[in-house]
Amino acid sequence: MNDTGTIWTRKFMTNRLLQRKQIVIDVLHPGKATAPKTEIWKKQAKIYMTTPDAIFVFGFRTHFGGGKTIGFGMIYDSLDYEKKNDPKHRLVRHGLYEKTSRKQRKEHKNRRKKKVGRSAMAKVGAAKNEL
Amino acid sequence: LLARGKGGDEVLESDLPRAVALLKNLQEQVMAVTAQIQALTKKVQARTYPTEKGLSLLEVKDQLLLMYLMDLSHLILDKASGGSLQGHAAVLRLVEIRTVLEKIRPLDQKLKYQIDKLVKTAVTGSLSENDPLRFKPHPSNMMSKLSSEDEEDEAEEGQSGAAGKKSANGAVKKYVPPRLVPVHYDETEAEREKKRLERAKRRALSSSVIRELKEQYSDAPEEIRDARHPHVTRQSQEDQHRINYEESMMVRLSVSKREKGRRKRANVMSSQLHSLTHFSDISALTGETPHLDEDQNPIKKRKKIPKKGRKKKGFRRRR
Numbered sequence: 379m380n381d382t383g384t385i386w387t388r389k390f391m392t393n394r395l396l397q398r399k400q401i402v403i404d405v406l407h408p409g410k411a412t413a414p415k416t417e418i419w420k421k422q423a424k425i426y427m428t429t430p431d432a433i434f435v436f437g438f439r440t441h442f443g444g445g446k447t448i449g450f451g452m453i454y455d456s457l458d459y460e461k462k463n464d465p466k467h468r469l470v471r472h473g474l475y476e477k478t479s480r481k482q483r484k485e486h487k488n489r490r491k492k493k494v495g496r497s498a499m500a501k502v503g504a505a506k507n508e509l
Numbered sequence: 510l511l512a513r514g515k516g517g518d519e520v521l522e523s524d525l526p527r528a529v530a531l532l533k534n535l536q537e538q539v540m541a542v543t544a545q546i547q548a549l550t551k552k553v554q555a556r557t558y559p560t561e562k563g564l565s566l567l568e569v570k571d572q573l574l575l576m577y578l579m580d581l582s583h584l585i586l587d588k589a590s591g592g593s594l595q596g597h598a599a600v601l602r603l604v605e606i607r608t609v610l611e612k613i614r615p616l617d618q619k620l621k622y623q624i625d626k627l628v629k630t631a632v633t634g635s636l637s638e639n640d641p642l643r644f645k646p647h648p649s650n651m652m653s654k655l656s657s658e659d660e661e662d663e664a665e666e667g668q669s670g671a672a673g674k675k676s677a678n679g680a681v682k683k684y685v686p687p688r689l690v691p692v693h694y695d696e697t698e699a700e701r702e703k704k705r706l707e708r709a710k711r712r713a714l715s716s717s718v719i720r721e722l723k724e725q726y727s728d729a730p731e732e733i734r735d736a737r738h739p740h741v742t743r744q745s746q747e748d749q750h751r752i753n754y755e756e757s758m759m760v761r762l763s764v765s766k767r768e769k770g771r772r773k774r775a776n777v778m779s780s781q782l783h784s785l786t787h788f789s790d791i792s793a794l795t796g797e798t799p800h801l802d803e804d805q806n807p808i809k810k811r812k813k814i815p816k817k818g819r820k821k822k823g824f825r826r827r828r
Contacts, residue, residue: 389756402756437761450759 382417383407385425387451397459401451403435408445412438418449426453432460434468566616567624573613577606709793718791744775 386404393400403422405413415435423430438449454460461474469475564572580599587597594600696704713719724731755762764772 400759402759437755437759439761448756450756452759 382413382421383410385418385421396463397455398463399453401453403438403449403451405438405447405449406445407447412440412444412447415449422451422453428453429457431457431472431474434460434464434472436468436471566613566620570610570613570617573606573610577603577610580606706793713791713793716791719794740779742775742779744771748772 382405384406386406387401388404389400389402391400403418405418407413415438418438419433419435420430422435423433426433432454433451434454435449435451438447440447452464454464457474461469466475466477470477580603584594584597584599584603587599588594751762
């Protein structure tokens with residue numbers, strides 16, 4: 379616990395619509411460098427007694443002069459809700475989502491355009507958007 | 510009355526002729542009343558009093574008040590001659606009339622203005638021009654007559670109570686939002702300067718230097734208010750606003766170059782020592798040249814930035 383300094387949580391809010399709890403995390407670490415995200419992540423998982431998978435921490439900013447860092451945390455009810463509601467870039471950070479590269483996606487789309495007609499393409503596009 | 514007449518006859522023989530005269534009088538009066546009522550009934554049946562549109566409120570009130578009086582006097586008569594009021598039919602009638610009158614009262618309130626005006630007209634004969642009772646809406650004032658609408662409408666709007674909105678005239682024009690109070694704009698450079706000076710003077714009057722002087726020379730007791738941060742600048746307020754937004758929305762906002770420059774300038778200015786001696790600008794009162802505070806921008810023309818960069822509408826405050 380004392381390696382990373384004191385961790386306080388503020389502004390605890392239960393977000394029922396997205397099935398998660400949102401907190402603002404204050405880390406006090408006078409005289410030391412900013413704690414890495416992974417350590418804070420593990421600590422929070424222990425405090426809230428969930429698997430580390432269901433917690434996200436992000437957005438850490440250290441104040442000028444050091445000593446205090448403020449970030450955000452989200453604690454999901456379960457992994458399923460997390461996969462549904464969380465933005466993709468955060469899921470990638472936890473390895474729960476593999477983002478195909480942009481170039482790949484565009485090439486794929488163009489290849490399909492050649493093979494299939496336009497209306498069918500529109501249907502496929504709609505299906506892809508739903509994903 | 511006949512019984513009383515008989516009793517009078519038995520008791521006092523001298524009253525007999527008077528009683529007979531009274532009875533005769535009564536008979537005549539009764540006949541007159543009957544004749545009148547018959548005439549009235551005939552008139553009603555001949556439909557000289559049309560009531561398809563109902564009775565006027567004032568008539569109803571009159572009739573009700575009259576009936577009330579009649580019932581009341583009947584009751585007084587009965588009570589005076591020793592009868593009891595218990596379950597008297599007149600009491601019920603009185604109650605009914607009273608209820609109706611009270612229900613009519615709010616209607617009466619609403620009509621009060623009209624009735625007052627009529628009465629006043631009837632009494633004085635005519636109304637003066639600036640009569641405050643003349644607040645009727647004048648739709649003709651709302652139409653714009655010519656292109657030079659300002660002067661005419663202004664004068665007429667002064668008369669009628671509410672300021673009417675001006676609608677654009679006729680032909681297909683670009684929609685111009687209506688201005689409620691037309692004011693002629695011709696502010697010259699000199700006037701602008703004067704306004705700026707006035708604003709600076711007002712700000713200087715409420716600055717800390719002047720306030721301390723006031724406290725020194727006034728007799729009022731010293732007030733201790735809740736001490737906000739004495740060096741709260743515009744930049745620090747904006748920073749606080751940003752922090753509040755970020756923590757409630759759980760996002761991190763990006764800092765534009767302009768914002769970064771402003772922040773740096775604020776830090777630099779506040780870390781210099783000249784702010785020690787120039788803590789408030791009272792040059793407006795002393796007549797010296799004003800010196801720029803840390804959060805005031807020097808007056809220079811800003812280039813028009815493309816709107817594309819301004820995405821975060823929720824947070825962006827007007828500059």
